[in-house]
């Protein structure tokens with residue numbers, strides 16, 4: 001595949017980064033994944049805004065004009081076949097001469113981007129949808145989960161929890177037995193037709209799929225949405241559970257820790273929400 005590294009497009013095999021890069025040594029960087037279906041990016045502007053917020057928050061002095069990022073993304077899409085792609089963007093604090101924790105002065109950030117295949121967007125039909133299985137475990141990540149840091153070991157270990165149990169994702173709960181999110185997705189419950197998802201704070205990533213979905217649902221008005229604290233007892237008693245991410249859109253969860261969610265089938269509210277999402281996502 002053709003990738004982007006520090007201002008040039010090169011074959012993946014030719015993209016080389018120093019082992020002294022702080023992204024490698026410290027996981028010191030910010031990343032994004034933007035979905036693109038047949039050449040159309042979803043949520044481009046909010047994704048770039050979130051990345052810039054992250055860079056600002058960790059003190060990396062780097063902000064390209066949005067148009068420059070769009071050019072990089074569109075070039076990657078064209079050079080990699082225009083299919084269903086996740087566009088990965090990564091800015092690390094750069095390569096220093098020594099391994100020293102403090103932010104270095106005068107070091108240029110490393111910019112890397114590549115495209116990878118993602119599944120076709122889900123078809124909003126509950127008889128065709130793939131039902132997800134998830135495990136649950138205590139959320140043991142740091143208290144800055146709103147930053148999309150490239151330091152993903154906490155998320156990796158949480159994902160592995162589910163993977164080892166034959167699950168597709170892992171739902172996470174905090175010390176108060178409250179749902180936070182999943183290892184690489186935001187999380188939702190549906191009870192009596194009402195969709196609920198945890199509020200934005202330092203415990204979760206402000207997902208762009210979450211933002212788009214809540215905006216679409218609120219503007220449409222046919223499904224009620226709440227952002228509020230959700231206990232794990234509510235999760236286990238829910239009619240439906242969903243997880244969302246850029247590469248999955250809305251994924252219906254049918255089993256948690258081996259127990260059925262609701263009747264164990266993909267739900268009607270999922271189908272209604274995914275229908276609205278499919279119709280509205282390209283406005284973002």
Ligand code: PLP
Pocket residue numbers: 033155181182183184185186204205206207208209210244245246247
């Ligand atoms: N939460 C975490 C921890 C993630 O890593 C991701 C995405 O990878 C999400 C939520 C979903 O975010 P988005 O909808 O922007 O892809």
